[in-house]
Amino acid sequence: MQIARVRGTVTSTQKEDSLRGVKFLVLQLLNDEGQLLPEYEVAADNVGAGVDEWVLVSRGSAARQVQGSEQRPVDAAVIAIIDTVSVDGRLMYSKREQW
Amino acid sequence: MQIARVRGTVTSTQKEDSLRGVKFLVLQLLNDEGQLLPEYEVAADNVGAGVDEWVLVSRGSAARQVQGSEQRPVDAAVIAIIDTVSVDGRLMYSKREQW
Amino acid sequence: MQIARVRGTVTSTQKEDSLRGVKFLVLQLLNDEGQLLPEYEVAADNVGAGVDEWVLVSRGSAARQVQGSEQRPVDAAVIAIIDTVSVDGRLMYSKREQW
Amino acid sequence: MQIARVRGTVTSTQKEDSLRGVKFLVLQLLNDEGQLLPEYEVAADNVGAGVDEWVLVSRGSAARQVQGSEQRPVDAAVIAIIDTVSVDGRLMYSKREQW
Amino acid sequence: MQIARVRGTVTSTQKEDSLRGVKFLVLQLLNDEGQLLPEYEVAADNVGAGVDEWVLVSRGSAARQVQGSEQRPVDAAVIAIIDTVSVDGRLMYSKREQW
Numbered sequence: 001m002q003i004a005r006v007r008g009t010v011t012s013t014q015k016e017d018s019l020r021g022v023k024f025l026v027l028q029l030l031n032d033e034g035q036l037l038p039e040y041e042v043a044a045d046n047v048g049a050g051v052d053e054w055v056l057v058s059r060g061s062a063a064r065q066v067q068g069s070e071q072r073p074v075d076a077a078v079i080a081i082i083d084t085v086s087v088d089g090r091l092m093y094s095k096r097e098q099w
Numbered sequence: 100m101q102i103a104r105v106r107g108t109v110t111s112t113q114k115e116d117s118l119r120g121v122k123f124l125v126l127q128l129l130n131d132e133g134q135l136l137p138e139y140e141v142a143a144d145n146v147g148a149g150v151d152e153w154v155l156v157s158r159g160s161a162a163r164q165v166q167g168s169e170q171r172p173v174d175a176a177v178i179a180i181i182d183t184v185s186v187d188g189r190l191m192y193s194k195r196e197q198w
Numbered sequence: 199m200q201i202a203r204v205r206g207t208v209t210s211t212q213k214e215d216s217l218r219g220v221k222f223l224v225l226q227l228l229n230d231e232g233q234l235l236p237e238y239e240v241a242a243d244n245v246g247a248g249v250d251e252w253v254l255v256s257r258g259s260a261a262r263q264v265q266g267s268e269q270r271p272v273d274a275a276v277i278a279i280i281d282t283v284s285v286d287g288r289l290m291y292s293k294r295e296q297w
Numbered sequence: 298m299q300i301a302r303v304r305g306t307v308t309s310t311q312k313e314d315s316l317r318g319v320k321f322l323v324l325q326l327l328n329d330e331g332q333l334l335p336e337y338e339v340a341a342d343n344v345g346a347g348v349d350e351w352v353l354v355s356r357g358s359a360a361r362q363v364q365g366s367e368q369r370p371v372d373a374a375v376i377a378i379i380d381t382v383s384v385d386g387r388l389m390y391s392k393r394e395q396w
Numbered sequence: 397m398q399i400a401r402v403r404g405t406v407t408s409t410q411k412e413d414s415l416r417g418v419k420f421l422v423l424q425l426l427n428d429e430g431q432l433l434p435e436y437e438v439a440a441d442n443v444g445a446g447v448d449e450w451v452l453v454s455r456g457s458a459a460r461q462v463q464g465s466e467q468r469p470v471d472a473a474v475i476a477i478i479d480t481v482s483v484d485g486r487l488m489y490s491k492r493e494q495w
Contacts, residue, residue: 001321001339001373003307007131008186010102010155014146015179016165024100024155026131026186032304032323032337040131042100042155047311051188056307056321056339058372061160061358065370066313073164073178075157076100079370080312087305087323089348106230107285109201109254113245114278115264123199123254125230125285139230141199141254150287160259172263172277174256175199205428206483208399208452212443213476214462222397222452224428224483238428240397240452249485259457271461271475273454274397298420298438298472300406329403329422329436344410353406353420353438355471358457362469363412376469377411384404384422386447 001056002041003030003085006049006078010042018072025049025078027057034085034092043076044069054082054093100155101140102129102184105148105177109141117171124148124177126156131186142175143168153181153192199254200239201228201283204247204276208240216270223247223276225255232283232290241274242267252280252291298353299338300327300382303346303375307339315369322346322375324354331382331389340373341366351379351390397452398437399426399481402445402474406438414468421445421474423453428483439472440465450478450489 004027012024025045029037041057046066049055055078063077064070085093103126110123122144128136140156145165148154154177162176163169184192202225210222223243227235239255244264247253253276261275262268283291301324309321322342326334338354343363346352352375360374361367382390400423408420421441425433437453442462445451451474459473460466481489 001371003339008184008188008191010184011182012155012179013182015155016146018164019179026184028131031335032325038130042102047313056309056312058370060372062360062370062372063161064164065315065361065368071164073157073161073176074100075159075161077370080309080316083308083310085305085307085323089305092305107283107287107290109280109284110282111254111278111280114254115245117263118278125283127230137229141201163260163263170263172256172260172275173199174258174260206481206485206488208481209479210452210476211479213452214443216461217476224481226428236427240399261458262461269461271454271458271473272397273456273458298470300438328434329424344412353408353411355469357471359459359469359471362414362460362467374469377408377415380407380409382404382406382422386404389404 001058001079003082004028004041004055004057005030006051006053006055016073022072027055032087041076043078044072044074045078047078047081049078049081054095056080056082100157100178102181103127103140103154103156104129105150105152105154115172121171126154133191140175142177143173144177146177146180148177148180153194155179155181199256199277201280202226202239202253202255203228204249204251204253214271220270225253230285239274241276242272243276245276245279247276247279252293254278254280298355298376300379301325301338301352301354302327303348303350303352313370319369324352329384338373340375341371342375344375344378346375346378351392353377353379397454397475399478400424400437400451400453401426402447402449402451412469418468423451430488437472439474440470441474443474443477445474445477450491452476452478
């Protein structure tokens with residue numbers, strides 16, 4: 001999984017039927033020091049992530065191991081809202097401190 | 100998923116039988132500021148996307164989670180025509196304004 | 199899928215049993231202007247592509263959605279010989295003109 | 298698989314239900330000379346890897362071929378703690394010597 | 397598939413149970429002119445490849461389409477020992493000449 005920050009949304013009317021009701025978030029990937037990478041991902045969100053939150057994004061067939069998404073043509077999903085990231089014994093990110 | 104713009108088509112007569120009737124679009128990938136990336140993808144289209152439209156492209160096994168494509172050897176598919184992309188509270192793209 | 203040009207072959211005697219009779223082609227990937235990219239792929243060929251032809255290559259689990267290859271350990275396959283590629287309203291490649 | 302070093306952990310309260318009890322490790326990928334690469338991966342751990350240990354990380358659908366993870370939306374997993382890495386006849390890494 | 401050269405081995409005692417008896421090789425990827433690329437892969441080997449041999453490596457779910465590996469958490473496997481590679485009508489590699 002990669003660490004990413006929620007930056008926005010994508011909306012669509014004309015799409016695969018199975019995608020009705022799916023919320024698409026624009027995620028910016030972060031490196032392991034919390035800096036923005038140039039890479040982004042549009043991911044289905046089922047956990048209720050909000051703008052600026054840090055999340056774990058899972059890609060590939062893993063994105064369909066989510067209840068209700070088993071047969072949706074999605075290749076990326078938000079699977080968790082991150083509370084803390086610790087690297088080399090240092091607390092690199094804490095959701096509590098952000099809010 | 101990635102955001103992409105429809106740029107053209109690929110045609111083929113000699114191909115896997117299961118690909119009869121499949122429309123192949125040439126998509127140029129965009130970054131999250133709407134700029135063209137060097138990367139492209141040839142994707143199966145089932146939603147009726149037209150030239151210059153912005154679409155969501157799904158890659159890998161997700162491309163076969165589309166009715167009729169379950170057993171086709173495709174690794175990329177257009178899954179939605181994009182209406183709007185909003186990033187950092189700003190409307191970055193709106194289909195309505197393009198047309 | 200990516201656009202690629204057939205450049206050669208790979209042969210092997212000592213291999214997984216399920217690969218008996220599979221033809222392996224060396225493909226050079228092309229960008230969407232028809233220029234050679236540094237990336238190559240060795241792909242199983244079931245459509246009878248010949249040297250210098252332009253083909254569509256499908257990667258990942260899609261490569262096993264080909265009759266007879268369902269249980270072969272291949273991660274890339276030629277799925278179509280390209281007739282034409284049109285980009286931005288311009289005919290970028292036509293097989294007829296090459297021969 | 299890639300060789301990686303365990304550098305930290307990610308915690309989350311609000312997540313997919315199937316992820317309850319899963320331990321997420323922050324892994325830094327290494328090249329085949331043991332140098333840190335810029336790439337990292339957050340991976341599910343089921344083998345009990347500790348900080349600074351070298352591990353094998355498996356990505357994609359392979360990450361779900363672990364008992365109990367078959368239906369979890371994870372795309373990376375620690376599958377082994379490395380004892381030794383030998384390259385070109387030279388012992389490049391030995392866990393014993395590190396401890 | 398990619399062309400790679402066998403450079404070494406990885407050993408592990410503490411690992412997923414399903415990996416007992418699996419041999420892990422360190423492979424260095426080659427470009428299509430036979431030059432070493434910076435990219436490596438640790439792959440399961442079932443065909444008996446030896447050091448310095450050129451092999452085909454298959455990645456992703458394909459690595460589990462090998463007898464006995466169907467449920468192993470591996471994302472790369474050696475599927476063939478290469479006899480010859482021919483590119484642009486030239487014999488670029490021949491195993492016979494190497495030995």
